[in-house]
Amino acid sequence: MASDKKTRHASDSSVIDPSDYIPTPPDGGWGWVIVLSSFMCNMILDGLCYSFGVLLPKWVEVFRETRETVSLVGALLYGVFLCVGPVVSGLTNKYGCRLVTVAGSISAMLAFLAASFSKNITVLILTYGFIGGLGFGLIYLPSNVIVGYYFEKKRALATGIALCGSGVGTFIFAPASAMMLDAFDWRSLVMIQAGIVLNACVFGMLMRPLEPTKKMKQSLRKQGIENARKKAVGNRKRNAHSDSSMKGADEVTNFKTIKKIEAKQEDETKTISFENTSGFLKDVKAHEIHPTIENGYAKTEMEPFLSVPILRGDSFHHVTKSDYSRPMYRQDIFYSGSITNMPEYKSSQSDMKQYIASITNIPDIPSSSCWDRCTCLPMSVVDTLKNMLDISLLTDIPFLMICAGNLLAMTGFYVPYTYIVDHALQLGISKPDAAFLLSVIGIANTVGRLLSGLLVDIFKLDALVINNIALVLSAVLLFVEPFCEAYELLIGFSVLYGLCIAAYISLTSIIICNLLGLRKLTNALGLVILARGVAGMLGPPAAGAVYTATGSYNYSFWLGGLMFALGAGCHLVLHLPCVKKKAKGNDSGEIVIAEEEVRALMKDREKNV
DSSP states (O other): OGGGSOOEEBTTSOEEOGGGGSOOOOSSTTHHHHHHHHHHHHHHHHHHHHTHHHHHHHHHHHHTOOHHHHHHHHHHHHHHHHHTHHHHHHHHHHHOHHHHHHHHHHHHHHHHHHHTTOSSHHHHIIIIIIIHHHHHHHHHHHHHHHHHHHOSTTHHHHHHHHHHHHHHHHHHHHHHHHHHHHHSOHHHHHHHHHHHHHHHHHHHHTOOOOOOOHHHHHHHHHHHHHHHHHHHHHHHHHHHTOGGGOOGGGGOEEHHHHHHHHHHHHHHOOBOOSSSBOOOOTTOOHHHHOTTOBTTEEOOOOOOOOOOOEEETTEEEOOBGGGGGOGGGBTTTTOOSOGGGSHHHHHTTTOHHHHHHHHBOOOSSOOOOGGGGOTTSOHHHHHHHHHHTOGGGGGSHHHHHHHHHHHHHHHHHTHHHHHHHHHHHHTTOOHHHHHHHHHHHHHHHHHHHHHHHHHHHTSOOOHHHHHHHHHHHHHHHHHHGGGOOSHHHHHHHHHHHHHHHHHHHHTHHHHHHHHHOGGGHHHHHHHHHHHHHHHHHHHHHHHHHHHHHHSOHHHHHHHHHHHHHHHHHHHHGGGSHHHHHHHHHHHHHHHHHHHHHHHHHHHHHHHHO
């Protein structure tokens, strides 16, 4: 709504549009360096996570623990880096993608380095699993968010390329880990992995923040100077008729005082004024307003560059220029598809600046929440946590089905990644060939991501239909896997499984946006990521417990298939007419809201002109 968008009104009726402070994605240029950085981070993270199955048999042998216990190391690594997603989103909103990614790289490196000295499985679970998962979480989310921040029209292509790093990493690291495990001991392998993780620090440094264009900054500065000059000239004219009534130096501003005021303004306030400012911008010198200043004195009346405080709980919050460039205030930041298909973009008449302004939402006076009690946290972090962890969305039936479906399906998702290598070894397949099965899943995953994006964006097929087919096929494949005793059959299973899970993972944001609307995307994806993280921590140990109880991996894979089938059932419910009607109601409301916001924004611009 128009009231959600903040505008800055000057006392002389001129307006500086807040959208001028919102960075416009370049859709290229340095953005392709960002894509490369994200690709490499995904390659490192998922490559190491998904190749955990290579280390599982070795650690079972070394620590003499059950597969259920050892699998908890990998389960925490998978699950924790997903569960911390909402918290990392808040940190990214406050400190930016670059700093958070670098911090995550260093944290994960130290965790892996400590894990290499583990004397027992408990220490390994704590260091490699839990702390390593925290570090991976700090790398994963900002390295993917920043791609959406640099791209809009080409976002589908850029995101697709970046996420392909996941499959490429699995393809490379699984056989490489197997070879290094034969050449060195496992401690040396983990040390090498620590060095590899540290490389994410380099790619994180390339993620420079996106700023408003210099041309826009220069135009705003000229506008401010012109406004202040007109005001100063008006003051001079009024003072010409009232010189006799002047009280000496009381109403004369010394030029040195002006300079001090400017310096103080630069240091103490950078906030945007929405109701009562003079249009005076920082770095504007007195001679630019009064070219005819003589003897260091001027009649310019300097008003401070104030901001209107917004009450938040027990404290005041100032909306600053930097708030408009924080990534998590963009409602489409997690959307991985083409924005040309979105109602908000169509409503903006394909004007990119209007579209970005319409989807940038900085909360005014938010509803009360438990997060308001966290007074030690910056408001940009609190805003993000409140948005992503708003559980009231669970009362929406379509989203409840999506969330439950992901919780169930992801419980079976990691079973092949964790146990297919050990299962192949029990069938008498050599270590390099067994590890190569993970490589096949990885490369098929890469192809599957590209194909699913092509089917949705180019051929306009229904993302939900593709997702549901993929889930059903994944369930069938896990039921069939125990019967694949020949290596060729296991290769076939790996190819098909990699293709199916690629469609399931890559289409999530598009499905949520289609069913719930863009406004609920961040909230929905925050809860879905949390559900996936919990499932990732439960799935492998549960399958390991089944193996311990039965002595066979057949039941473990069947358990994974059952979880996928239940998850597919939840998603199939979304095709029921009553649920479809509810989802269409969300979508139509989204279109109306988007059109109203764009119309309000255009009216504000007309007033400015």
